[in-house]
Amino acid sequence: MTSFLVVGIRTGIIHEGDDLAEAILSGISGTGAGCFANGDVIVVAESAVATSEGRVIRLERVIPGEDSVVLGDRYGIDPRLAEVVKRESDEVVGGIPGHLLCMKGGTLLPNAGVDASNAPPGCVVLLPKDPDRSARMIREEIGMRTGARVGVIIADSRTHAMRSGCSGVAIGCSGIPSVIDARGRRDLFGRPLEVTKQALADNIASAAEIVMGEADESTPAALIRGLGIPIGDYEGIESIAAEDCLFMGLLARKEPGGG
Numbered sequence: 001m002t003s004f005l006v007v008g009i010r011t012g013i014i015h016e017g018d019d020l021a022e023a024i025l026s027g028i029s030g031t032g033a034g035c036f037a038n039g040d041v042i043v044v045a046e047s048a049v050a051t052s053e054g055r056v057i058r059l060e061r062v063i064p065g066e067d068s069v070v071l072g073d074r075y076g077i078d079p080r081l082a083e084v085v086k087r088e089s090d091e092v093v094g095g096i097p098g099h100l101l102c103m104k105g106g107t108l109l110p111n112a113g114v115d116a117s118n119a120p121p122g123c124v125v126l127l128p129k130d131p132d133r134s135a136r137m138i139r140e141e142i143g144m145r146t147g148a149r150v151g152v153i154i155a156d157s158r159t160h161a162m163r164s165g166c167s168g169v170a171i172g173c174s175g176i177p178s179v180i181d182a183r184g185r186r187d188l189f190g191r192p193l194e195v196t197k198q199a200l201a202d203n204i205a206s207a208a209e210i211v212m213g214e215a216d217e218s219t220p221a222a223l224i225r226g227l228g229i230p231i232g233d234y235e236g237i238e239s240i241a242a243e244d245c246l247f248m249g250l251l252a253r254k255e256p257g258g259g
Contacts, residue, residue, distance in 0.1 A: 003226060004224060004225060004226035005223070005225040005226050006222060007031045007032075007222060007223045008211035008212055008219040008221075008222050009024055009028055009031060009042075009219060009221040009222055010027050010030065011023040011026070011218065011219075011221065014051050014052050014220060015051065015052070016052065016053075016056060017052065018052045020044070020048060020049065020052045020138060021141035021142050024042065024044070024138070024142065025142065025145060027221065028223060031223070033223055036142060036146050036223070037148050037225070038148055038149045038150075038231065039149070039150075039225070039226075039228065040148060040150045040223055040224070040225050041150065041152070041175075041176060041204055041223075041225075041227065041229065042139075042142065042152050042153070042221060042222070042223060042224075043155050043208035043222045043224065044135075044138060044152065044153070044154055044220060044221045045212060045220040045221065046113075046127055046131065046171055046172075047115065047117075047118045047119075048220035048221070049131070049138075049172075050127060051119075051125060053128060053129065055125060055127070055128060056119060056120065056123050056124070057084055057123060057125075057126065058123050059123065059124065060080075060122060062080040062084055063080075063083070064079035064080050064082060065086075067086065068080075068082040071086070071092065071095070071100060074095070075095040075097055075098065075099065076098055077100070081111075081114065081116075081124065084114050084124060084126070085111045085114050088102075088104060088112035088126055089103065089104050090103045090104050093108070099111055106239050106241075107239070109158060112127070113126065113171075114126055114127075127156070127171065128154060128171075130172075131171045131237075132154075132172045132174060132235055132237070133172075134154055134172055135152040135153065135154050135172040135174035135175075135235075136152070136235060138174075139151065139152040149231040150175060151173075151174065151175030151176035151231055151234075152172075152174050152175055153170045153172065153204055153208075154170065154171050154173070155168045155169065155170055155171065155205035155212075156169055156171050156205075157169070166209075167209065168202065168205030168206035168208060169202050169205055169206075170202050170205045171237065172237065173201045173234070173235065173237055174235045175231050176200065176201065176231060176232075177200060177229075177234045178199070178202075178238050179197050179198065179201070179238040180197065180198040181197050200229070204227075207224065208222035208224060
């Protein structure tokens, strides 16, 4: 059985303009895992990335439009937050009390990823503007400073349909494939797999979430070592069109004006 190591990396509070690669390098020195090595995968929380990139909004500076006031009243949220979520969304498709349900970058997610947790008082943090680019920049900086060939994942915590609680999901990836295609392999009874793909980056992100935490841990990164994943010129998260998604298919095929 292959064994691997998952280690949380503490950095302290990240501020706008901070050198995130340097913070991660300083943090790894206190873990007992040594420095980064070839084949390591680093998972970084999207909130830390977004904060360092200046993606923090003060709600007191937001003036909500009429549509945002209506959304705020309908779903019981601050209309200024509704305004920020609208700006960050490709489309607002509905909601429940406290949250808007949005399409953003081909993904269905609450509040377009806008989050008040781990944000300064009176502020919200947006998702990184280009998570794949952020992952690549961190990977290149760490590689330049250590000589190690590593992979980097930018991770968020998300809820899943009909399940309680959050788990990790990769929103940016560089250096490793985000998905491994297992089609053509055989199951325990010799039948060829026809549709199975392993969401590698999401699975790694979920493992990292266990040691990174969601509250005041000040552990916005994690080291995953020993997976044996080849490091290469991989970049990006593999996604599919809404009409090909099992869960989104009904919405995508809904007739205009239909009930």
